Amino acid sequence: MSDTTEGYALPVDLVPTPTREYNLVSAHEGAIRQTFRPAITFSATDISDLTTEAPQALPLPLPLPKPLPLPFDFSSRMLVFKQDPTVTEIGVRKVLVRGLTTTGPRNSRIQLQGVAPVAPNSMNDFIQSPGTEGFDAVHTFAVVQQTLVMAQRAAGATIKWQWNSTTNTDPINVSPRAGITMNAFYSRNEKALKFFQFAKPGAPAPAPMIFTCRSLDIVAHETGHAILDSLKPxxxxxxxxxxxxxxxxxxxxxxxxxxxxxxxxxxxxxxxxxxxxxxxxxxxxxxxxxxxxxxxxxxxxxxxxxxxxxxxxxxxxxxxxxxxxxxxxxxxxxxxxxxxxxxxxxxxxxxxxxxxxxxxxxxxxxxxxxxxxxxxxxxxxxxxxxxxxxxxxxxxxxxxxxxxxxxxxxxxxxxxxxxxxxxxxxxxxxxxxxxxxxxGLQDRSRCCGTMRLREYQTDESMFEEELKMLRKGIGGTSK
Ligand SMILES: [Zn+2]
The missing domain is CATH 1.10.390.10 (Neutral Protease Domain 2)
Known part of the structure; x- marks a missing residue:
């Protein structure tokens, strides 16, 4: 695994779709071929043969059966790490993400932060080279989305984020490159999932960087915190x-x-x-x-x-x-x-x-x-x-x-x-x-970054003594 942002070449079987350039050239060549295609002429005999030998069509049943309507296909193909890139049994795979995904990637529930937006190709697919920031963005988006879909299927219902209400439909902000520290967390206050990178401990300089977003486990684990925080705030x-x-x-x-x-x-x-x-x-x-x-x-x-x-x-x-x-x-x-x-x-x-x-x-x-x-x-x-x-x-x-x-x-x-x-x-x-x-507080010293985040270490009840004093104070609006 490259630890740079330059990436490496994709295996042939992971390059699934024609590029926009290919489509343009292909359409152009097709148009040229059409120009030179000779017209087919029929003689009177040919037409006679066609009419006499053609099988008689059966009368159409009435009313006509209605075909099942297919929904408009908004799906996008994306590449993700199946497991984190250090596990050799499983590598990069293609996944199909249903629903409308736009440049980012972004959908109604998830948006990326702190990385250059990735645009879909002409087939609306997001195909990037492993090891690049673009790949990390697409991979992280896809794993958060897969985790959310899995939970929603299990619950049999749409699962809101903790801050969502009938008037608030804000998506979760996902940062695949949140900064350099040994951490990853879900923050309710920031409405965010943040994945950091760090130099491999003990490795000789220049130590390779470990990107926490590349671990399917870490992304799924932190998304699990976000889902549970919604179900049980x-x-x-x-x-x-x-x-x-x-x-x-x-x-x-x-x-x-x-x-x-x-x-x-x-x-x-x-x-x-x-x-x-x-x-x-x-x-x-x-x-x-x-x-x-x-x-x-x-x-x-x-x-x-x-x-x-x-x-x-x-x-x-x-x-x-x-x-x-x-x-x-x-x-x-x-x-x-x-x-x-x-x-x-x-x-x-x-x-x-x-x-x-x-x-x-x-x-x-x-x-x-x-x-x-x-x-x-x-x-x-x-x-x-x-x-x-x-x-x-x-x-x-x-x-x-x-x-x-x-x-x-x-x-x-x-x-x-x-x-x-x-x-x-x-x-x-x-x-x-x-x-x-x-x-008064749990010992969370060996937990992940979410559980050690300061915003969860306090509780409104801990301010109660100070609030008692405040209520007795002077000034403010008397009522
Ligand atoms: Zn955790």
Whole structure:
């Protein structure tokens, strides 16, 4: 991977469309050919043969069947990194982004900032060379858009940004080159997703630059924060119990995993790599280490395939989030093993479908959880109820109950060998991280830039003492 902005030549199979110049020349040559094409003349015999030998047309049925109208095609092809560019199994791929996309790229929900606008070619496609600023702009736009589309399909509804209302339809501002620092974050105040770049730590000078926007994981993770902040605006502040913050961080990591799983070619690559055992070490659960520091992690970004229990983690929010992320990953592995039927269906297709269902279940479970101070147990109980209402097999509920019981999130009143029956809520195991911390704020020291952002570290209630004094003050408008 080049770390310069000059880029490198695209492989032939990734240059999908004729250029504007090609179209112009082609049209011109066509016009010239037409000029010289001889006219075809028919003799009287020819015409007679045609009329006598032509098959008789059947009478048209009335009324005429109406063809299905096709919508005007506003779609654009774009190139993105499938995974971050340091993972060698998966490289650059083409994606089709539906809907109207204009120069930027920009659509009604997403606009780019701080980079030169990229214009579409004559086919309305955005094809840039990897390693360039233009490629990064298109890639970042496409991944944010894919993440939003995935969440909207899972929720079965359009998902607003946190600031949107009936009178505010402002898009989110996405900066793929936000500056030089080891960070990436979502900011509600700035209505923005910001991706920074930094020199590779420990590399001999001149150290190559690591661009956080090039990591599908980081872009999906931060977009996950933006989506969750819209669904649950009361969850992002640091003054609630640590599990609420951990749900935010876990949702970011799980969004990245489910986005990868939503793509059939990635699911196929994963099946081949792991021989169908999702607990084999793979790019889905562990990621390139060099991107880790950008999210404040000392190892790779994904640590989903872990065995951490509540008694083994601290109250630090990222540490805590691994229990929830790991539990959902275990449920994914079990659901996939349950759903797989090799005699009926290709397992990569099964994996895509299982992932899609579990992501939808997670999103709806979050929607049903309390607006403030939510706990892991709240979300797990919602998921248990929803999957029963969906008419899914009891095994799905067994997987949820068993993994979150083993991880000491909930207590099961019945043995784990018995089926989960009834609608009883599972009680949460009483942990110190179920209550607001003595300091009043969560410990987010190992979280990503979003969770460490100053705007989420305060709460209006923290100003209450000062506001009391203000109300007793003099001056102002007396009323
Ligand atoms: Zn995060």
């Amino acid at each position: 009361g969850w992002i502040g640091a003054s609630s119990n640590p599990q609420t913050g951990a749900l935010h961080e876990a949702f970011g990591d799980l969004t990245a995993i489910f986005l990868a799983l939503s793509q059939l070619d990635q699911a196929e690559a994963l099946i081949v790599l792991t021989k169908g055992n999702l607990h084999n070490k793979n790019f889905l659960s562990s990621m390139a280490e060099e991107f880790g520091p950008a999210l404040g992690r000392d190892n790779g970004l994904r640590n989903a395939d872990n065995d951490k229990k509540m008694s083994e983690v601290s109250s630090e929010v990222h540490d805590l989030s691994q229990v929830f992320t790991g539990g959902i990953y275990d449920v994914l592995a079990d659901m996939f093993a349950h759903d797989r039927n090799l005699s009926k269906e290709d397992e990569a297709l099964t994996l895509v479908q299982t992932g899609r269902y579990l992501y939808s279940l997670l999103l709806r479970g979050i929607q049903g959880a309390p607006a403030a101070n939510a706990t892991f147990a709240n979300v797990v109980n919602q998921m248990l109820t929803i999957t029963a209402a969906d008419g899914k097999p009891v095994e799905y509920r067994n997987f949820l109950r068993n993994h979150f019981t083993v991880r000491q999130v909930v207590v099961s009143p019945t043995p784990l060998t018995q089926d989960f029956k009834g609608k009883a809520e599972l009680m949460a195991v009483n942990h110190p991280h179920l209550t607001v911390q003595a300091s």
